[in-house]
Amino acid sequence: MTEFPQNPSTVYYFGTCLSDMIYPEAGMAGIRLLQREGVEVIYPSRQSCCGQPAYNSGFPDEARAVALAQVDAFSGSNAPIVVPSGSCAGMMRIHYPLLFEHEPDYFRVKRFSERIFELTSFLRHSLNATYTDKGPPVTLTWHSSCHARREMVCTEDSKALLRQLANVTLVELENEHECCGFGGTFSVKRPEISAAMVKDKVRDIQNTGASAFITGDCGCMMNISGHMESRKNPISGHHIAEFILERIHG
Amino acid sequence: MDKPKKATFARAAARALADTQLRDNLRFATQSLRQKRLAVFDDPEATEALREIGSRIKARGLTRLPRLLEQLEARCQKNGIMVHWAETTEEANRIVLSIMEAHGARKVVKGKSMVSEEMHFNAFMKDHGKEALETDLGEFIIQLNNEPPSHIIVPAIHKNRKQIGKIFADKIPGTDYTEDTDILLATARRILREHYRTADIGLSGVNFAVAETGTLCLVENEGNGRMCTTVPPVHVALMGLEKVVETLDEVPPLYRLLCGSATGQRITTYFNMIKGPRQKGEKDGPKEVHLVILDNGRSRMLADPQLRQVLQCIRCGTCLNHCPVYTRIGGHAYNSTYPGPIGEILMPQLEGLDTKGELVFASSLCNACSEVCPVKIPIPELIRRMRNESYLKRGKGVIPGHGFKRNAVERVVWKGWRYSQTIPMLNWAMLKTLAIAGRILPNVGPLKAWTRVRTKPVFAKESLKQLTRQEGIRHE
Numbered sequence: 264m265t266e267f268p269q270n271p272s273t274v275y276y277f278g279t280c281l282s283d284m285i286y287p288e289a290g291m292a293g294i295r296l297l298q299r300e301g302v303e304v305i306y307p308s309r310q311s312c313c314g315q316p317a318y319n320s321g322f323p324d325e326a327r328a329v330a331l332a333q334v335d336a337f338s339g340s341n342a343p344i345v346v347p348s349g350s351c352a353g354m355m356r357i358h359y360p361l362l363f364e365h366e367p368d369y370f371r372v373k374r375f376s377e378r379i380f381e382l383t384s385f386l387r388h389s390l391n392a393t394y395t396d397k398g399p400p401v402t403l404t405w406h407s408s409c410h411a412r413r414e415m416v417c418t419e420d421s422k423a424l425l426r427q428l429a430n431v432t433l434v435e436l437e438n439e440h441e442c443c444g445f446g447g448t449f450s451v452k453r454p455e456i457s458a459a460m461v462k463d464k465v466r467d468i469q470n471t472g473a474s475a476f477i478t479g480d481c482g483c484m485m486n487i488s489g490h491m492e493s494r495k496n497p498i499s500g501h502h503i504a505e506f507i508l509e510r511i512h513g
Numbered sequence: 514m515d516k517p518k519k520a521t522f523a524r525a526a527a528r529a530l531a532d533t534q535l536r537d538n539l540r541f542a543t544q545s546l547r548q549k550r551l552a553v554f555d556d557p558e559a560t561e562a563l564r565e566i567g568s569r570i571k572a573r574g575l576t577r578l579p580r581l582l583e584q585l586e587a588r589c590q591k592n593g594i595m596v597h598w599a600e601t602t603e604e605a606n607r608i609v610l611s612i613m614e615a616h617g618a619r620k621v622v623k624g625k626s627m628v629s630e631e632m633h634f635n636a637f638m639k640d641h642g643k644e645a646l647e648t649d650l651g652e653f654i655i656q657l658n659n660e661p662p663s664h665i666i667v668p669a670i671h672k673n674r675k676q677i678g679k680i681f682a683d684k685i686p687g688t689d690y691t692e693d694t695d696i697l698l699a700t701a702r703r704i705l706r707e708h709y710r711t712a713d714i715g716l717s718g719v720n721f722a723v724a725e726t727g728t729l730c731l732v733e734n735e736g737n738g739r740m741c742t743t744v745p746p747v748h749v750a751l752m753g754l755e756k757v758v759e760t761l762d763e764v765p766p767l768y769r770l771l772c773g774s775a776t777g778q779r780i781t782t783y784f785n786m787i788k789g790p791r792q793k794g795e796k797d798g799p800k801e802v803h804l805v806i807l808d809n810g811r812s813r814m815l816a817d818p819q820l821r822q823v824l825q826c827i828r829c830g831t832c833l834n835h836c837p838v839y840t841r842i843g844g845h846a847y848n849s850t851y852p853g854p855i856g857e858i859l860m861p862q863l864e865g866l867d868t869k870g871e872l873v874f875a876s877s878l879c880n881a882c883s884e885v886c887p888v889k890i891p892i893p894e895l896i897r898r899m900r901n902e903s904y905l906k907r908g909k910g911v912i913p914g915h916g917f918k919r920n921a922v923e924r925v926v927w928k929g930w931r932y933s934q935t936i937p938m939l940n941w942a943m944l945k946t947l948a949i950a951g952r953i954l955p956n957v958g959p960l961k962a963w964t965r966v967r968t969k970p971v972f973a974k975e976s977l978k979q980l981t982r983q984e985g986i987r988h989e
Binding site: 275276278280282283284285286287288290291294303304305306307308309311312314316317318319320321322323325328329331332339361409410413414440441442444445446447448449450451452453454455456457458459460461462463485486489490492493 | 523526527530837838841842874875876877878879880881883884894897900901902903904918923927928930931933934935937940944947958959960962963964965966967968970971972973975976977978979980981982984986987988989
């Protein structure tokens with residue numbers, strides 16, 4: 264079990280590269296949710312990507328170089344590092360030690376990894392965040408990324424935060440356990456299989472009758488929303504941080 | 514070398530995806546297998562404890578494998594079982610052929626054996642004028658239709674009742690079309706009974722070979738395994754060398770894991786423990802029992818601490834049932850003895866990355882397989898290892914055929930990516946470029962693959978780095 268630091272005064276924020284390139288508002292919303300709990304948020308400007316694309320594609324040397332750049336960027340103090348993505352958090356918390364298993368930097372990397380927390384788990388367990396819903400009634404569904412579910416095991420935390428929102432009805436997917444077909448470079452290396460997977464995911468989302476789906480991972484969101492948009496499907500996708508922030512501001 | 518193979522898997526996958534009947538059959542069957550498994554493994558904590566035990570038994574066995582195999586050989590010989598060692602599948606086939614020839618045998622009835630699939634046993638026997646007949650119902654069906662298995666436990670998983678009815682009507686003379694499974698079963702039984710009676714040799718696989726007692730354990734549901742191993746005068750058992758366990762005590766947890774994971778059963782209908790040929794005074798059983806122990810690259814896998822984990826596999830097939838790729842394309846698209854996640858980490862090791870390497874890219878690394886693997890093989894980690902070896906310089910890897918995918922273009926792309934993610938100035942320049950020129954990126958390469966079913970990603974005008982600075986978030 265992960266041990267969560269209690270009410271830390273300062274945290275670092277790793278925004279993720281997808282948030283940097285495509286979804287900056289989602290990244291920013293995560294920072295606001297942390298600040299709302301009275302925490303000082305530091306954003307190291309030398310941060311970039313967790314390295315997972317290369318790690319999963321057969322280029323471990325490149326992944327290691329990028330991973331070390333993150334370890335260096337966050338070396339100013341031992342403050343916890345909060346990540347608004349189960350997948351990037353899983354990479355940094357679980358896979359970095361494997362990636363550096365036989366490297367001289369192992370212990371430094373391991374200490375870094377132990378400071379990694381997924382945003383919703385951190386809000387729930389370290390900060391005991393509570394929310395008052397100011398938005399209109401809405402029915403939505405939740406999509407869990409595979410690594411949020413199976414590596415960071417933060418899905419229940421994300422849902423617990425959503426359930427605090429009184430006007431939100433959460434309808435669960437029939438196949439919540441199943442991958443949406445993103446898988447990073449998998450989506451472009453095996454596009455035919457990835458397409459079949461995202462189509463099934465969208466059908467599952469549609470079957471819930473929800474007007475929107477919420478997720479904690481920008482990769483899945485880009486994949487699922489991208490497919491919906493191409494089919495002119497009116498269901499919208501939102502990152503959980505951005506969604507909660509919007510609801511509590513009304 | 515590389516291109517046509519890539520096209521082959523992609524084409525096969527695309528063909529399978531377009532086959533709506535196949536998609537329905539697979540969805541229905543794999544979902545039902547997943548539900549049955551969950552009904553047996555309904556206590557997560559107890560399941561986890563059992564998986565831990567299973568994993569440790571197999572991992573421990575691998576650390577002392579040569580000793581266990583020698584002990585198994587000695588015990589089996591003491592029990593009257595003749596033990597043969599085969600380094601390659603060709604050798605294994607020759608051994609079985611020579612046993613057949615020594616007995617003037619013409620016909621062999623087979624219980625289900627994935628090692629025999631690995632050996633392409635049926636084709637070899639046919640080439641040598643022998644008749645090899647499958648007796649497992651699923652195997653029987655696909656042999657009628659001249660197809661390879663599409664699943665390691667449920668070989669005809671891709672067929673539904675109606676399709677099977679049609680195969681029976683088309684291929685078995687004097688059989689009318691029916692969807693009635695009782696009638697189909699009775700037909701198969703009638704044919705198989707006759708074959709058991711007239712076969713010269715019975716062939717089987719081995720699920721667990723117990724070193725301390727020289728016992729061969731065979732797990733099955735149809736009784737065909739027992740028929741194959743008791744009715745014909747000679748029984749030949751085939752096993753991969755990783756199937757040995759140290760003690761009888763190790764069998765029950767592994768057996769429970771196997772039944773629960775494979776078919777969602779607490780126990781199978783038949784569990785055979787074979788300890789040798791017919792003894793004096795016994796009225797049935799074969800007069801001769803042979804055990805063929807196959808290496809086929811397994812010793813090489815054993816030598817690498819990471820790669821050897823694939824040898825923990827007990828062939829339950831649950832990783833197939835839980836894989837979002839396998840459950841959509843089925844086994845045939847993999848064009849491999851072992852499909853699905855286990856195939857992705859085993860086939861390249863058996864046949865080389867240069868021949869089977871494309872399989873290791875058929876995964877979104879979602880971890881569904883490792884979540885359910887009864888012996889906790891870290892399949893995604895091994896897939897990553899296979900991918901790493903695919904790009905290694907010749908001579909730098911361990912797996913045969915490594916480096917098959919090495920190419921200048923990808924190397925340059927990933928180098929460029931690395932610099933854009935490690936040098937802050939370059940990262941800034943990349944974000945700026947995407948913000949300005951992102952929307953006019955030409956629709957080629959990966960972007961073309963992406964936009965086949967999705968809109969182009971819209972790059973933000975301002976990156977999170979800029980946004981945080983504007984909003985006064987403390988930078989460091």
